[in-house]
Amino acid sequence: MFFSKIQKSLVSLCDYYKDYFSVGTALSRWTLFNKGIEQKLALKHFNEFVAENLTKPMFIYKDENTIDFTEADKYLKFCKKYNKKIRWHTLVWHAQMPKWIYYQDKECKELATKEMLEARIKKYIFAVMEHTKDYVSSYDVVNEPISDKTYKLRTEEDHSLWQKILGPDYVEKMFTWAHEANPNAELVINDYNIESTIGKREGMYNFVKEMLAKNVPISAVGLQMHISVNDPPVEQIEETINMFGELGLKVLVTEMDVSVYNFEDKERIEYTTELLEKQAQRYKEIFECFKRCAKKGYLTDVVLWGIMDNRSWKNDFPVPGRTDIPLLFDGKGKAKPSFYSITEE
């Protein structure tokens, strides 16, 4: 049976945590444009939204002369209508950018010059910041800048052309322009596996420390937190949030989900009661940790990457054909043990 109505008796997740942090979720196009159960769950349980895809540059920066906010505006209006806090994801990334931006010619053969790419991205950052300033309070300025191999800034080998074309200080420039465009905005550097790979955490730590020493206007570190039921240990998550908090930066959990697999497990597992219970315990211990970090003033937002398991990006990724159940509501919109575990004393 499909749950056409949401469970009214459930406590609202964001109300439950209102004294600690805002609780957000990523809105897919589907959720935004269909008045179904997932939208109802979004409105009841979350007080902060981020667009799962439609505010990414490839959907807005159509060509050199076209910055098109038509779709993004629908998202902004929806959030505003329901009085939700709004995050913007993302200004700069190596993925989901329009390809033309890196090239001089339409055939995308010759790389753009430094001046060309700088002018294009600066124009984009100013346009987005100006257009959204009455709506958005928090921006991912640069997404996923740290390499999984070197733990330094990504290079062409890590599928990023930013450093190659603009040089190693490109991240600083993006933050400086975003700040110039809107001095009140929260500016976030966002990445994955910071809480799970110690080397990558060191890399990010040293990088942001250097940025702070240079007075680069960075406000927060975003931990995507695409984790699994098996790791990383909660102590390591807490240590990570504390490390950045002690540096004087805010910490946001920006894209949380808890896969029931290790990243590249090929074999499908059965979704047993025990497994759902294991996931529930995991969510519980991590939300307890979030509360402690929030009390210290370090953690301000916890954003999940979706609502219902059947719509999660983890279906088919990173293993094609493999489904996953990393979120708080099942494919029918019914609260899972994980939901109850984080909303019960």
Ligand code: XIL
């Ligand atoms: C993912 C979306 O969930 C997918 O729908 C899309 O096809 C690819 O991007 N890190 C990020 C997010 O910063 O933007 C990604 O979102 C997930 C990983």
